[in-house]
Amino acid sequence: MDFATFLIQTLNALQYGLLLFLVASGLTLVFGIMGIINLAHGSFYMIGAYLAFVLTSATGSLVLAIVLGIPLALLFGAFLEWLLFSHLYKRDHLEQVLLTYGLILVFEELRSLLVDNDVHGVSIPAFLDASIRLTEVMTYPVYRVVVSVVCIVLAVALYFVIQRTRLGMMIRAGNDDRTMVEALGININMIYRVVFALGVALAALAGMLAAPMSSVFPNMGSQVLIISFVIVVIGGIGSVWGALVAALIVGFADTFGKVLLPEISGMIVYLVMAVVLLWRPEGILKKG
Amino acid sequence: MKPTQHIIGATALALALGAAFGSAQADDKVKVGLMLPSTGTYAALGAAITNGFKQFVAENGGKLGGREVEYYAVDDESDPAKATENANKLVKRDKVDVLVGTVHSGVALAMAKVARDNKTLMIVPNAGADELTGPLCAPTLFRSSFTNWQPAYAMGKVAAEKGHKKVVTLTWKYAAGQQSTEGFKEAFEKAGGKVVKEMTLPFPNVEFQPFLTEIAALKPDAVYVFFAGAGAAKFVRDYQAAGLKASIPLYGAGFLTDGTLEAMGDAGKGLLTTLHYADGLDNKKDAAFRLNYAKTYKMQPDVYAVQGYDAAQLYQAGLAAAGGDPSKQEAVIKGMEAAKIDSPRGAFTLSKAHNPVQDIYLRQAEGTQNKVVSTAIKGLADPARGCKM
Numbered sequence: 001m002d003f004a005t006f007l008i009q010t011l012n013a014l015q016y017g018l019l020l021f022l023v024a025s026g027l028t029l030v031f032g033i034m035g036i037i038n039l040a041h042g043s044f045y046m047i048g049a050y051l052a053f054v055l056t057s058a059t060g061s062l063v064l065a066i067v068l069g070i071p072l073a074l075l076f077g078a079f080l081e082w083l084l085f086s087h088l089y090k091r092d093h094l095e096q097v098l099l100t101y102g103l104i105l106v107f108e109e110l111r112s113l114l115v116d117n118d119v120h121g122v123s124i125p126a127f128l129d130a131s132i133r134l135t136e137v138m139t140y141p142v143y144r145v146v147v148s149v150v151c152i153v154l155a156v157a158l159y160f161v162i163q164r165t166r167l168g169m170m171i172r173a174g175n176d177d178r179t180m181v182e183a184l185g186i187n188i189n190m191i192y193r194v195v196f197a198l199g200v201a202l203a204a205l206a207g208m209l210a211a212p213m214s215s216v217f218p219n220m221g222s223q224v225l226i227i228s229f230v231i232v233v234i235g236g237i238g239s240v241w242g243a244l245v246a247a248l249i250v251g252f253a254d255t256f257g258k259v260l261l262p263e264i265s266g267m268i269v270y271l272v273m274a275v276v277l278l279w280r281p282e283g284i285l286k287k288g
Numbered sequence: 289m290k291p292t293q294h295i296i297g298a299t300a301l302a303l304a305l306g307a308a309f310g311s312a313q314a315d316d317k318v319k320v321g322l323m324l325p326s327t328g329t330y331a332a333l334g335a336a337i338t339n340g341f342k343q344f345v346a347e348n349g350g351k352l353g354g355r356e357v358e359y360y361a362v363d364d365e366s367d368p369a370k371a372t373e374n375a376n377k378l379v380k381r382d383k384v385d386v387l388v389g390t391v392h393s394g395v396a397l398a399m400a401k402v403a404r405d406n407k408t409l410m411i412v413p414n415a416g417a418d419e420l421t422g423p424l425c426a427p428t429l430f431r432s433s434f435t436n437w438q439p440a441y442a443m444g445k446v447a448a449e450k451g452h453k454k455v456v457t458l459t460w461k462y463a464a465g466q467q468s469t470e471g472f473k474e475a476f477e478k479a480g481g482k483v484v485k486e487m488t489l490p491f492p493n494v495e496f497q498p499f500l501t502e503i504a505a506l507k508p509d510a511v512y513v514f515f516a517g518a519g520a521a522k523f524v525r526d527y528q529a530a531g532l533k534a535s536i537p538l539y540g541a542g543f544l545t546d547g548t549l550e551a552m553g554d555a556g557k558g559l560l561t562t563l564h565y566a567d568g569l570d571n572k573k574d575a576a577f578r579l580n581y582a583k584t585y586k587m588q589p590d591v592y593a594v595q596g597y598d599a600a601q602l603y604q605a606g607l608a609a610a611g612g613d614p615s616k617q618e619a620v621i622k623g624m625e626a627a628k629i630d631s632p633r634g635a636f637t638l639s640k641a642h643n644p645v646q647d648i649y650l651r652q653a654e655g656t657q658n659k660v661v662s663t664a665i666k667g668l669a670d671p672a673r674g675c676k677m
Contacts, residue, residue, distance in 0.1 A: 005505040012497040117332060119518045119551040121525065131531055138504035139531030214494065215525065215551050217518030218329060223492065258489055258498045266461070266490030 008134055009255055015144050017251020018151035019210060023224050024231035024243045025158060026202035032238015033175045033195050036088060037096045040103035042225030044200045048207025050111060053120050053216045062125045066208050070201055077200030081193045117218050122211040147209050158240050171195060230269060234276045236283025245284055317358040318614050321384030323374055326363040330391045333592045337413045339585050340596025353607025360384055364395050371398035379406045385614035388599050393417035393464055400429055413599040414592060418467045421643035423674035427621055430642040432598040434564050435670040436467035439541040442648035442664040443562040444475025447539055452509035454484050458499055459514040460491035468514035468541050484508060494522045500530040511536055516543040521551035528555035546591060549656045559653040565591040565633045566649040566660035574632040598631045641672035
């Protein structure tokens with residue numbers, strides 16, 4: 001591998017890792033702060049991608065679709081939390097897994113009824129539909145770079161909200177001791193609703209951003225779900241920073257694994273997970 | 289206890305009579321077992337095969353071999369783990385005369401075992417696993433579709449004829465993909481080319497960027513891939529986005545562009561693929577088939593519908609040779625082996641291993657259609673390696 005190729009592969013790894021972070025960040029928040037194992041998280045990614053497809057077809061613009069889609073996803077998340085998830089906090093993990101697995105089936109069936117079972121493409125907005133020339137044959141789509149930048153901005157914003165704002169302080173406190181926070185007169189149920197809606201919106205946004213790159217297809221959520229759980233576990237449950245570090249590790253392991261160790265590329269990410277867990281059973285960065 | 293015994297006796301008698309009547313009635317009908325996916329990723333393919341099969345039966349006066357047709361359907365869910373159980377339902381419980389299925393190769397391999405163990409006639413209307421008409425071939429096992437090897441081999445020849453010398457292949461690391469890239473390599477290297485790198489990624493992973501970078505670094509004359517469905521659409525879009533489409537031609541087996549062109553948008557334009565069916569074939573059978581299909585089902589047929597249609601034609605040929613009696617299996621088999629099927633894809637016969645000896649077309653993507661460009665290879669027979677029959 002020459003140096004130029006190495007640099008491009010590094011770019012690929014960064015870009016892939018950042019997109020994974022966007023999906024995993026919502027999962028780690030919901031899992032870490034609310035203690036909910038949400039198997040339906042991948043479905044929110046799928047719903048986001050289909051929202052992008054449907055709204056882009058209707059409005060003719062992906063940007064507009066995302067602007068409309070985010071509030072829809074937030075509302076949808078808040079509604080689901082009120083209807084279903086709010087009853088789960090005191091139940092054990094098995095019941096959470098049952099409900100959220102059921103939701104995967106419901107969402108896929110609804111997707112099949114409301115849209116269809118075909119593969120669809122979403123076009124990149126015209127002003128981003130350009131490429132940067134990297135080598136004499138290879139170009140890099142501007143859209144991918146923009147997605148990476150959006151992911152970085154969101155990572156910083158999330159960190160800021162959780163570490164530096166009053167809301168973030170309440171979220172962290174609720175995570176540590178729910179009863180004490182309630183005793184202090186804080187409406188913990190409202191906090192949870194906000195966190196859950198935020199988690200849904202992050203996953204849906206990831207789906208919307210990924211739609212032009214990945215196409216939109218049935219069961220697309222299940223592919224990101226497993227890798228997202230791997231990231232959450234490597235990073236440390238509940239840690240947004242940990243999820244970022246873990247997502248980048250997974251991005252690099254996957255990209256370079258495919259090129260350098262193709263024979264075992266299917267399991268390389270899981271090997272990394274096993275090694276990290278042996279070294280730090282609670283993940284790279286514990287709750288924070 | 290007496291009354292109970294009476295009841296048991298009466299029930300047994302009723303069951304015995306029922307069974308007797310049941311089989312007496314079944315003698316007049318041909319029992320067709322359709323084991324196809326009606327849910328999951330391949331649901332649309334299963335529906336197309338069923339539609340095609342039933343269309344031929346309808347055109348044939350609602351009969352096969354002069355007898356009414358009774359269908360027994362099982363959803364195989366494209367799940368190999370449930371394949372043996374599902375096949376047994378049709379073979380042992382329903383005692384079908386012919387088992388038709390399926391799309392997924394893993395499921396088809398398990399079905400073939402059940403069918404062979406029970407000496408039930410089986411027709412594969414899609415699954416391309418080379419093994420079915422290779423090492424696992426059997427007198428009772430037929431295929432109306434293709435082997436993974438066939439379209440790939442034809443593309444290897446086409447790529448060599450276009451003057452390419454150095455080619456890179458890429459596919460998912462699973463049987464269909466590997467059989468396809470090996471078929472390509474065989475023909476391409478026989479014609480003097482060289483496959484410089486064979487790349488694979490785990491199924492169904494779609495993060496292609498590292499491979500595109502690798503291709504750009506290797507700068508081959510062309511790239512051959514085997515992908516299908518959503519993965520195919522994503523690969524082709526990524527290939528264009530990476531700027532490779534302009535400088536390095538991309539070739540694939542036909543599944544790359546079947547049902548995926550709408551999702552590919554501009555990126556799919558002009559792609560060359562090989563398959564045993566194409567849009568715009570110049571034959572009367574195809575024109576009639578398409579018209580009828582569109583009228584009945586309110587949609588355009590695809591290669592899967594053709595394969596279902598031909599499965600029914602193939603069985604009809606066998607029954608006709610056996611005087612319409614499905615229980616005369618040897619005569620049915622002889623009839624099928626000797627049949628010349630007037631398929632919408634163009635007429636074909638069967639090889640000794642019971643796989644179609646068929647023309648493979650070179651097609652070019654245009655809008656959402658794969659328009660025929662030329663016949664890449666006429667009457668291509670799968671080598672049926674490992675078949676002892």
